[in-house]
Amino acid sequence: MHETPRHIDSSRKPDLRMEYQPFEVTSLRRPDEGWHYVDPAGHAHQWEWPNGKRVYQPGVTASLPTLEWVRTGTGAYPDGEEYEIGEHRCRQCGAVVQPAYTADRNRVFIPGLVSYTADGVPVSREEAVRLAKLHYGQDMG
Numbered sequence: 001m002h003e004t005p006r007h008i009d010s011s012r013k014p015d016l017r018m019e020y021q022p023f024e025v026t027s028l029r030r031p032d033e034g035w036h037y038v039d040p041a042g043h044a045h046q047w048e049w050p051n052g053k054r055v056y057q058p059g060v061t062a063s064l065p066t067l068e069w070v071r072t073g074t075g076a077y078p079d080g081e082e083y084e085i086g087e088h089r090c091r092q093c094g095a096v097v098q099p100a101y102t103a104d105r106n107r108v109f110i111p112g113l114v115s116y117t118a119d120g121v122p123v124s125r126e127e128a129v130r131l132a133k134l135h136y137g138q139d140m141g
């Protein structure tokens, strides 16, 4: 269903713009990429990111492939809601390991919502794509 906004004159090329609204992901407790620990049995542990780099990536979930989470009990908040109590253990020898967390020192942003305008008028993504193809013969990134 196409609905061309009244303000836009379809006969000439509109000034199409695409803007990313920054989305703040600053964290006070996130995986510490500098953490590296060797347990008593000699097994190394560290946070891993999906692409294999040991670099903190905002918005990407880090994992602890060498550790397993073992539930040791149940706690309860004052309002009665329960939460899990447990610890991380080495998958090979069972040693208890405490993964390190850190806090961002600077504010961190990732590209969030995308908004489109044609001659300064907000348009939907579909409309922006249609106008781009119509007037510029190409897709918008």
Ligand SMILES: [Zn+2]
Residues within 6 Å of the ligand: 039, 041, 042, 043, 090, 091, 092, 093, 094, 095
């Ligand atoms: Zn171990």
